[in-house]
Structure formats: structure tokens, C-alpha cells
Amino acid sequence: MNPMKPWTRWAGLGLAVALAAGLWMHARWNRDEARLRRALADLTALVEKKAPESPLAAGGTADRIARQFAESGADLVIQGLPELASASRAELRSAVFQFRHGVERLSVSVRDVEVSVDPDRTRARMGFVVRASIDAAGGEESGVREVRMIWERGEDGWRIRRIEADEGLRRI
Amino acid sequence: MQLRGCSRAGKCVYTVGMKRASSWSRWIWGARPARTLVRAVVLGAVAAVVFSGPARPVRVVGESMAPTLASGTLRWANLWRYRSRAPRAGEVVLVRIGRGRIMYLKRVLAVPGETLAFDRGRLLINGAERPEPYVRHQGLWTSRAYTLEEGEFFVAGDNRAMPMEAHATGVADRRRIAGGVWGL
Numbered sequence: 401m402n403p404m405k406p407w408t409r410w411a412g413l414g415l416a417v418a419l420a421a422g423l424w425m426h427a428r429w430n431r432d433e434a435r436l437r438r439a440l441a442d443l444t445a446l447v448e449k450k451a452p453e454s455p456l457a458a459g460g461t462a463d464r465i466a467r468q469f470a471e472s473g474a475d476l477v478i479q480g481l482p483e484l485a486s487a488s489r490a491e492l493r494s495a496v497f498q499f500r501h502g503v504e505r506l507s508v509s510v511r512d513v514e515v516s517v518d519p520d521r522t523r524a525r526m527g528f529v530v531r532a533s534i535d536a537a538g539g540e541e542s543g544v545r546e547v548r549m550i551w552e553r554g555e556d557g558w559r560i561r562r563i564e565a566d567e568g569l570r571r572i
Numbered sequence: 573m574q575l576r577g578c579s580r581a582g583k584c585v586y587t588v589g590m591k592r593a594s595s596w597s598r599w600i601w602g603a604r605p606a607r608t609l610v611r612a613v614v615l616g617a618v619a620a621v622v623f624s625g626p627a628r629p630v631r632v633v634g635e636s637m638a639p640t641l642a643s644g645t646l647r648w649a650n651l652w653r654y655r656s657r658a659p660r661a662g663e664v665v666l667v668r669i670g671r672g673r674i675m676y677l678k679r680v681l682a683v684p685g686e687t688l689a690f691d692r693g694r695l696l697i698n699g700a701e702r703p704e705p706y707v708r709h710q711g712l713w714t715s716r717a718y719t720l721e722e723g724e725f726f727v728a729g730d731n732r733a734m735p736m737e738a739h740a741t742g743v744a745d746r747r748r749i750a751g752g753v754w755g756l
Binding site: 527528531542543544571 | 634673715718738
């Protein structure tokens with residue numbers, strides 16, 4: 401006679417399935433692709449400006465944004481911004497601060513995120529579409545850009561090494 | 573045994589040993605659930621194909637195509653239009669950016685082989701002015717002449733009241749042109 405009751409078998413099976421699902425979710429959460437997607441979401445939240453901010457708060461935000469970039473600096477190839485072709489963290493901090501100071505509201509939404517990590521897991525490419533809406537003294541402007549990013553893994557995690565942003569249309 | 577109904581001739585039909593489905597279940601699944609399921613699957617597949625290809629709903633955001641397309645309006649796009657032929661000058665097309673969830677709605681102004689330029693708002697194709705009846709405010713757009721190569725299309729919005737720099741306009745590769753808009 402089998403001493404095991406039927407419900408214990410089902411409970412064991414359920415526990416095993418739950419454990420497998422938990423392990424799978426844990427592995428997914430810690431994958432580089434998932435980390436990079438979360439890093440992008442964090443960066444998007446940092447870039448947004450929903451209300452007026454004090455110079456101190458703006459400086460803090462600019463510093464946190466600049467820290468997302470590689471310590472040695474980053475290449476920025478952004479349509480309409482040739483002066484930031486290559487920038488150190490300090491330059492980025494200053495540029496972000498000045499830009500945010502000049503706008504009253506900045507909303508950003510990111511779509512179509514694609515992430516691919518190189519086999520050696522030290523470099524990753526990311527592509528997405530960003531829609532930005534800026535409310536400044538001159539009025540409201542909005543635009544869409546296709547963005548390509550290169551991230552590098554450093555001692556302090558993934559950091560941005562290069563950003564390219566353009567409209568997807570070549571100007572003549 | 574349960575009486576299901578009788579004909580005028582007095583012939584009655586009984587259900588033996590079967591439990592009748594509740595009215596809700598019958599309303600949802602019909603008299604023959606298997607057939608209803610097949611119908612639902614076929615309908616879902618047809619809808620998925622139609623709404624992702626020849627009748628994709630698109631919402632217009634922004635004023636770059638005013639007055640032809642107002643911001644906030646809903647239109648139907650045909651993503652199969654340019655499978656068999658290339659876009660023609662004057663057609664309104666969808667230009668894909670990224671993976672295509674966001675697309676530009678623009679008008680094709682010049683096709684491969686044509687030389688395009690703007691001169692104080694006038695569109696010049698191969699040196700001759702091309703009338704643009706869809707443009708309400710001509711604006712003052714000015715550009716250098718550019719000859720489009722194979723697979724290149726020049727696209728722009730109809731709202732020329734906007735400065736050219738503030739307008740997403742330029743050369744789009746053929747592979748980016750995803751489709752057209754019904755009725756335009």
C-alpha cells in the first residue's frame with residue numbers, strides 16, 4: 401500500500417513547478433539584456449522633467465545622468481548637436497544641467513527597444529525609438545528620433561559609451 | 573428524458589441522458605461549441621492578417637501633415653501597397669523608424685532619378701516647378717539641389733508653414749517605406 405496521499409503528490413509537483421518558474425524568472429531578471437533594459441528605463445525616468453526644479457535638484461539629476469555614461473567619456477552623434485560629438489562626464493553634466501535649466505517640462509517615451517549583448521558580455525548594442533516633447537519658453541516642440549546606443553561593462557556596471565540619434569531621414 | 577419539441581404532425585423529439593447546456597453557455601458557445609471555436613479561430617486569424625497588413629489603424633500625431641491630416645485623427649494604412657510597386661510622387665506614405673510601431677506620415681515629393689530642390693517655398697523637380705495643391709501655406713523652404721539615387725525617395729509633410737529645420741523631412745530609403753494610407 402502506498403502511504404503517500406494523492407494531494408501530497410500534487411503539492412510536490414506544484415512546488416517543483418513554482419521553484420522552476422522562480423529560478424527561471426530570477427535568471428531572466430539578472431540577464432544582461434534585462435539589466436540594460438532596466439538601466440534604460442531608469443535613464444528615461446531621470447531625463448524626464450515633470451515640474452520646475454531647484455538648481456540643486458537639477459544639478460543632482462544632471463550628475464546622476466552623467467554617471468550613466470562611461471568614465472572616460474562618451475561619443476554623442478546627435479542630429480542637430482555637433483558640439484557634443486565627444487564629451488567627458490563633466491561636460492555631459494554641464495550640458496545636461498544647462499539643457500534642463502532651459503526647459504520647463506520634458507517628457508520622454510521609449511518604444512521598440514532591442515538589445516543585443518556581444519558574446520564576451522562586455523559590450524552591448526541597443527536600439528530604440530524615442531519620442532520627446534519639450535515645453536520651453538519658446539513654445540512646445542516634439543520630435544521622434546531613432547537611437548542607437550553602445551554600452552560597455554565597467555567596474556561599476558553597464559555604462560553608455562556611444563549614442564547616435566537621428567530622424568531616420570537623411571537631410572539634403 | 574427531456575422533451576425538446578414537437579412538430580405539427582405530432583412527432584416529438586426527446587433528449588435522453590443528456591444534460592442541456594445553460595442558456596449562458598449556449599449563448600456564448602452556440603449549439604455546436606466545436607464549430608464555434610473553429611469560427612472564432614478563423615475570424616481571429618483573418619482579423620490579425622487584415623489589421624496588420626491592408627487595414628492597419630494609425631493615429632496621426634503632430635501637425636506636419638496639416639491640413640491634409642489633422643493631429644489626433646485615425647486613418648487606415650495599407651502596409652501591402654508597395655509590395656508590388658514603388659511609391660509614386662504625390663502619394664502619402666508611412667516611413668518606418670525603429671521596428672515600425674512609430675512611423676512618419678509623409679508625402680513623396682521626388683522619386684529615384686529626379687533632382688529636387690526648394691526655392692523660397694517652391695518645389696523644383698528637375699529644374700521645373702511642380703505644383704503642390706495639397707500645400708496651403710507655401711512657406712519659404714530653400715535647399716540645395718539633390719539627385720535621388722536608386723532606392724531613395726524624398727519625403728516631406730504638407731505643412732510648410734513650419735521651418736524646414738523643425739520639420740522631419742529628407743531622403744528615405746525604399747526599405748523604410750512601409751505602406752500607404754487609404755484614401756490619399
